[in-house]
Amino acid sequence: MANVRVTRRVHWNSGHRLYRPDWTDEKNQEVFGACANPYGHGHNYEMDVTVAGAIDPETGYVLDLKVLKDLVEDRILSHLDHRNLNVEVPWLEGLNPTTENLVVAIWRRLEDHLPAGVVLERLVLWETPRNYVEYTGG
Amino acid sequence: MANVRVTRRVHWNSGHRLYRPDWTDEKNQEVFGACANPYGHGHNYEMDVTVAGAIDPETGYVLDLKVLKDLVEDRILSHLDHRNLNVEVPWLEGLNPTTENLVVAIWRRLEDHLPAGVVLERLVLWETPRNYVEYTGG
Amino acid sequence: MANVRVTRRVHWNSGHRLYRPDWTDEKNQEVFGACANPYGHGHNYEMDVTVAGAIDPETGYVLDLKVLKDLVEDRILSHLDHRNLNVEVPWLEGLNPTTENLVVAIWRRLEDHLPAGVVLERLVLWETPRNYVEYTGG
Amino acid sequence: MANVRVTRRVHWNSGHRLYRPDWTDEKNQEVFGACANPYGHGHNYEMDVTVAGAIDPETGYVLDLKVLKDLVEDRILSHLDHRNLNVEVPWLEGLNPTTENLVVAIWRRLEDHLPAGVVLERLVLWETPRNYVEYTGG
Amino acid sequence: MANVRVTRRVHWNSGHRLYRPDWTDEKNQEVFGACANPYGHGHNYEMDVTVAGAIDPETGYVLDLKVLKDLVEDRILSHLDHRNLNVEVPWLEGLNPTTENLVVAIWRRLEDHLPAGVVLERLVLWETPRNYVEYTGG
Amino acid sequence: MANVRVTRRVHWNSGHRLYRPDWTDEKNQEVFGACANPYGHGHNYEMDVTVAGAIDPETGYVLDLKVLKDLVEDRILSHLDHRNLNVEVPWLEGLNPTTENLVVAIWRRLEDHLPAGVVLERLVLWETPRNYVEYTGG
Numbered sequence: 001m002a003n004v005r006v007t008r009r010v011h012w013n014s015g016h017r018l019y020r021p022d023w024t025d026e027k028n029q030e031v032f033g034a035c036a037n038p039y040g041h042g043h044n045y046e047m048d049v050t051v052a053g054a055i056d057p058e059t060g061y062v063l064d065l066k067v068l069k070d071l072v073e074d075r076i077l078s079h080l081d082h083r084n085l086n087v088e089v090p091w092l093e094g095l096n097p098t099t100e101n102l103v104v105a106i107w108r109r110l111e112d113h114l115p116a117g118v119v120l121e122r123l124v125l126w127e128t129p130r131n132y133v134e135y136t137g138g
Numbered sequence: 139m140a141n142v143r144v145t146r147r148v149h150w151n152s153g154h155r156l157y158r159p160d161w162t163d164e165k166n167q168e169v170f171g172a173c174a175n176p177y178g179h180g181h182n183y184e185m186d187v188t189v190a191g192a193i194d195p196e197t198g199y200v201l202d203l204k205v206l207k208d209l210v211e212d213r214i215l216s217h218l219d220h221r222n223l224n225v226e227v228p229w230l231e232g233l234n235p236t237t238e239n240l241v242v243a244i245w246r247r248l249e250d251h252l253p254a255g256v257v258l259e260r261l262v263l264w265e266t267p268r269n270y271v272e273y274t275g276g
Numbered sequence: 277m278a279n280v281r282v283t284r285r286v287h288w289n290s291g292h293r294l295y296r297p298d299w300t301d302e303k304n305q306e307v308f309g310a311c312a313n314p315y316g317h318g319h320n321y322e323m324d325v326t327v328a329g330a331i332d333p334e335t336g337y338v339l340d341l342k343v344l345k346d347l348v349e350d351r352i353l354s355h356l357d358h359r360n361l362n363v364e365v366p367w368l369e370g371l372n373p374t375t376e377n378l379v380v381a382i383w384r385r386l387e388d389h390l391p392a393g394v395v396l397e398r399l400v401l402w403e404t405p406r407n408y409v410e411y412t413g414g
Numbered sequence: 415m416a417n418v419r420v421t422r423r424v425h426w427n428s429g430h431r432l433y434r435p436d437w438t439d440e441k442n443q444e445v446f447g448a449c450a451n452p453y454g455h456g457h458n459y460e461m462d463v464t465v466a467g468a469i470d471p472e473t474g475y476v477l478d479l480k481v482l483k484d485l486v487e488d489r490i491l492s493h494l495d496h497r498n499l500n501v502e503v504p505w506l507e508g509l510n511p512t513t514e515n516l517v518v519a520i521w522r523r524l525e526d527h528l529p530a531g532v533v534l535e536r537l538v539l540w541e542t543p544r545n546y547v548e549y550t551g552g
Numbered sequence: 553m554a555n556v557r558v559t560r561r562v563h564w565n566s567g568h569r570l571y572r573p574d575w576t577d578e579k580n581q582e583v584f585g586a587c588a589n590p591y592g593h594g595h596n597y598e599m600d601v602t603v604a605g606a607i608d609p610e611t612g613y614v615l616d617l618k619v620l621k622d623l624v625e626d627r628i629l630s631h632l633d634h635r636n637l638n639v640e641v642p643w644l645e646g647l648n649p650t651t652e653n654l655v656v657a658i659w660r661r662l663e664d665h666l667p668a669g670v671v672l673e674r675l676v677l678w679e680t681p682r683n684y685v686e687y688t689g690g
Numbered sequence: 691m692a693n694v695r696v697t698r699r700v701h702w703n704s705g706h707r708l709y710r711p712d713w714t715d716e717k718n719q720e721v722f723g724a725c726a727n728p729y730g731h732g733h734n735y736e737m738d739v740t741v742a743g744a745i746d747p748e749t750g751y752v753l754d755l756k757v758l759k760d761l762v763e764d765r766i767l768s769h770l771d772h773r774n775l776n777v778e779v780p781w782l783e784g785l786n787p788t789t790e791n792l793v794v795a796i797w798r799r800l801e802d803h804l805p806a807g808v809v810l811e812r813l814v815l816w817e818t819p820r821n822y823v824e825y826t827g828g
Contacts (some may be wrong), residue, residue: 002242005272015429015454039498040429042456060236084453098750104692134695140794143824153316177360178291180318198788222315278518281548336512374612380554410557416656419686474650567705567730591774592705594732636729
């Protein structure tokens with residue numbers, strides 16, 4: 001059967017600031033600018049979660065999108081939505097929550113939890129409508 | 139000359155339901171949920187048709203987009219727009235009209251009809267603003 | 277307190293065809309064109325539901341958007357989503373499901389069900405990304 | 415000369431949480447749900463600033479959009495962008511930063527600062543792609 | 553019958569520059585900035601054409617959208633698309649092609665050409681995704 | 691460290707016409723249609739500039755997006771915005787300004803100017819909301 005890629009787009013809101021606790025405030029401000037402001041800001045994140053696999057000849061699906069939606073809800077959105085990424089997410093602990101670090105951390109939370117025969121293919125994470133990061137593993 | 143990819147985005151509306159005639163209603167409802175509802179529903183489909191080729195040094199085009207637009211109109215949109223995908227499209231006969239099956243069937247209708255030197259590279263088919271399927275052949 | 281308008285955007289999919297059972301097939305085709313095709317087609321509907329009221333000085337809300345979301349889910353989306361508008365919705369019975377008729381019928385289902393002090397102000401209903409209808413009552 | 419409305423769309427990011435310091439944590443959680451989470455979250459805000467006036471027969475403009483853009487930058491965006499709305503904005507002090515309260519506070523910062531002959535007509539403020547608030551004064 | 557508003561969104565591309573032939577180049581540059589550059593630039597214009605009227609109880613339409621689409625094509629798009637607004641459009645002659653002047657000129661081309669019982673209600677014209685002008689007559 | 695792709699979306703407006711000076715007007719019109727109209731038209735161009743590299747373990751960035759934004763502003767936007775692509779851009783001289791030719795010329799202006807360790811990965815250039823061209827080098 002043909003191999004296709006299936007995507008579910010999801011949405012959530014988080015707070016964060018970019019900074020390293022081992023740097024001075026001046027150094028953080030110099031490197032991260034307004035993103036280091038101490039009281040934090042936040043974003044409406046959009047993410048495209050793409051999986052790949054053969055079409056099941058019985059159903060015509062690669063996978064039931066409800067399975068993918070529930071997986072992302074359970075392992076990602078329920079942890080990040082309306083949360084502060086610097087202090088409330090155990091699996092982001094010690095990471096500066098840039099879009100780059102965030103997309104890789106999300107990948108690691110998802111890659112081994114897909115149904116048999118389906119692989120995680122690509123994540124695209126928008127921090128704003130003009131900036132986004134893609135990760136395909138590796 | 140440089141090899142680039144050129145995309146035309148198209149739009150149409152169809153009706154469908156997901157079900158297998160060889161399954162009971164209960165089994166269809168269990169596997170496809172509301173998508174199996176007997177009177178059918180429908181979608182505003184959006185599709186990006188991407189072709190690849192060398193830029194023609196004479197025109198600066200890979201191909202005249204009007205050629206691509208007319209091809210997609212003739213072989214795809216005129217068959218699907220304002221039609222029911224379960225019963226009105228001979229080349230979908232016997233297929234459960236999931237987005238996955240639909241994108242592969244569209245690929246097969248287009249791949250051998252492009253001008254010389256131009257290949258079909260990728261189809262991206264949105265069933266809703268949050269769900270889409272990609273196919274690159276193979 | 278200031279009077280403001282608050283909007284929730286919702287999304288659903290339905291099937292329909294435009295036709296009058298008291299007209300011949302030829303007359304339906306002449307007036308409604310491809311929209312009258314007998315096996316039906318469908319749409320991804322988007323709707324902006326706008327309510328107006330004074331800001332509650334205690335909460336800073338006109339109303340909790342969850343109340344509005346649940347009301348629209350209960351009285352509209354649960355009836356229309358993945359349904360055929362010609363045959364499966366009792367409160368659309370006898371209506372030709374044009375966008376105009378649909379938006380007025382939805383208005384009537386919502387206007388008397390809002391919390392005290394909040395009024396229905398405007399509905400905007402997109403049938404496709406290029407066509408929409410607005411209703412403000414009256 | 416004809417009277418028209420001219421809009422500039424702007425974008426910024428802020429952090430916030432919804433809560434009242436005079437309520438218990440339990441009461442805040444009950445009324446504002448996840449929006450009351452203590453470490454805060456944030457949004458990519460989009461706002462349409464609409465002004466009205468007669469077309470200047472000399473320039474063909476109601477006003478130079480650069481004037482409007484600079485005014486919004488100076489009086490609004492430079493105060494809100496990458497800031498926490500609960501603690502860093504003097505003119506929001508004492509306000510619970512709901513979208514409703516925010517749009518009214520922004521109106522009051524802009525209404526008396528437009529060039530002669532131009533009036534503030536409407537603000538539309540999106541907190542997420544699915545929720546927005548409009549204010550027209552009064 | 554209920555009175556509703558129906559909108560068709562249209563798209564075209566034009567070239568233009570902002571300048572007054574009776575001003576010096578310096579004065580044009582001072583007032584219109586880069587928009588006065590002598591070789592011109594252009595835009596992908598988007599316009600929402602909104603009409604209002606009672607729903608026809610026979611068809612469920614305010615008007616057949618094909619009639620509106622053909623009217624806009626005939627009286628507006630066929631004159632503006634792929635044209636230079638400074639020199640190729642007789643009904644824009646002598647006008648500086650700002651978005652404000654353009655929307656009023658388009659209104660005057662459409663207002664008396666609608667079917668009986670239908671009135672032109674509103675035009676919204678986007679020059680860029682961040683700037684738009686609205687006109688409602690008067 | 692993980693290798694990710696980072697994208698900045700940019701926007702500008704230009705004027706152009708498609709034609710070859712060594713062809714007759716008739717031949718230009720025959721091949722390029724309305725795009726060859728002698729007074730020119732124009733577009734709101736959108737472009738996604740994607741770079742790839744390892745995440746810097748110190749900052750959590752592949753690169754500071756401000757560096758990418760300034761590079762694109764300096765080498766591309768300041769040359770193209772509000773300019774005519776046929777006559778005002780030295781590095782497009784002698785090129786018919788099709789989207790294909792434009793994206794390759796932009797690639798060549800950017801590829802050797804990125805910070806060490808970062809490579810240009812992909813350009814996607816929209817000429818209209820329905821037509822776009824991608825280039826990945828080679």
